[in-house]
Amino acid sequence: MDAVSPTPPIEGAPTEGAPTEAPPSETIGLPPPRLDLDALPPRMLRELRASHVGETVAVNLYNGVAGATADPELLRFAASHRLVELRHLRLFEAVLPHARRSRLMGFWRLSGRLMGGLPARLGPAYFYAVVAGVEAWVDGHYAGQIDTARRLAPDPGLLRMLEACRHDEIQHSLDAARLDPSPPWGARALAWAAVALSRLGVAVARRV
Template sequence: MNAPEQPDTLTVLYDGGCPLCRREIAHVKGLADRRQDSALCFVDISADAADSACFAADRTALLARFHVQRADGSRLDGAAAFVAMWQRLPGWRWLARLAQLPGVLPLLERAYCSFLRVRPWLQARARRFEPAAAAQTLSPWLTRELRSDHAGETGAVCIYRGIAAVARWRGDEALEAFARRHGDTETGHLRLIESWLPPPQRSRLLGPWRVAGWLTGALPALFGQRATYATIAAVETFVDRHYQQQIDHLHTHAGPDGLLPLLLQCQADERAHRDEAASLQDRPAPWPLRAWCALVGAGSAAAVKVARRL
């Protein structure tokens, strides 16, 4: 009698920086261990995970929705990904069969999209109640630096929102696409830093940082692409140096596992933003624009000093 054919491996791609994902995957792994033919494997694709390097190019999209990857490299996302995983789990296959009935999968997808809208709020609540293991391993110096990083990434998200708002009003589709693409990356950075820094240790001035960031993006966008790209190049030049100081500190004094790769990934993305913005400037900036960029750099440095303390 022939042995039953083993199913192809299904790789579950999950966000190890999300407390909700960690709890769910721990439960799923327990179920998968009870069934030898589940053929499920699990890969943490958060930036500081050891196995996530090959997913760096599309990490932002993968973190935005749940994904599984088939053996042939194709992927499923959202409700379809959950159904594919449920088919391999004892006690959950009945739900996978139910999802195959006409009209059920679209309903599950709508329910999942509704969950995604409240996920940031749920993540924040979950972090308040889970042990802050990462925070407990941070030195006071690193805590202050990560507080400034969190404030900076909060401002960066709003910078690109300000640019996108003005670009949409002006009908500048190229500039709006630039802002949205880079804003998605900054949102990913913010989520990563939040996984290390619990809410009580974050800056108490996030509201002002959001307003300042939005204005820093919106004001140059009123003058067009040239002013916007010069502003972004100035901001990202400062951010690159800021991250480098922290990276140098970790190379010298070491730190908790996973933090250095996170900072290196963030720095690499910021450098890419800087270089792209610089390459899009068609000629040298006039002195008023250079003065504005110098003011932006000085303001960023002052904001970091304040955020370290408040």
Template sequence: MSGESAWRPGDAHADAASMLRVDQAGEYGATRIYAGQLAVLGEGHPAARLISRMAAQEQRHLSHFDAMMVARGVRPTALQPFWHVAGHALGAATALIGPSAAMACTAAIEDEIDAHYSEQLDALGEADPPLSAAIADFQADEREHRAAAVAAGAEDAFGYPLLYAAIRAGCRAAIELSKRI
């Protein structure tokens, strides 16, 4: 992540709204990535069971953040239509490369989201217990997804270091854009 945080002390409501907006966008993107992977691999593929389980957890996260946004009157990112297409395309593209590339995608994104959630938890402190609790809960799932992806062969993907770095960079860019737009 960049050295400058978008969340400034002193405006807890704006900070929480920005956090919620970007977190909802991220969970939405994750559901689209897994949908793209499953569309290519198919339900019968050995990796599909793991991907489906992770997708269900991401859907639970998304539903929770959707409800929090409605309750707090927070608008979603204006980029959601773009994330709809981009997420599915990223999932499909990595699955087309192969199951290990699909798992590399998960490992890269979950590493970035873990760091992002840690930054948010540090910034929130005690300012918003419901949001902090959701982030901490979902962060544990994201860490499990990363470990499962590595165990399923993420690091065996062709060009793993380059693929991993490119996906993490894209994830960082998506986070920064969704905070603001």
């Protein structure tokens, strides 16, 4: 278990994924923790696998927007958020070798594309509602994972990574909610379904 010095906010760094004056992403320049996976409790390994899947879905969600909409603001939003999700994914990839990842990666990538492409095709209100709902749920997911890591694997680098990812996800949810603060009921229903599927997906990814 290594001890990595705290990562201070980067002065003047570009704010990814934010249409307004949001704080900079906390994962910029963050080194992945060096973990001894054989020493980690199986429960923590399952959690890391689930989050690796979640970040894979997130990158593909934003990949799915291209070709599904011509809305310039939505495209810009997706492109900037995708950069942050890609950084999250790289961190989890650095932690988890292929042999420890979910065996359903092709399915997760397709799920992500559908989760982004379908609401983007329906319209910006649908897309922002899905992102706001899912990211708010991901915030809670990471909060639970941070609690688990504190109890079972209190590695400073791992905790810093999970907390930095959580910070970014909260920001993503706020970004989306700001762009459409009162979505129509259809968009809220779609967001509810996307959260339910995310919950189910994490439960599956913990096992397979």
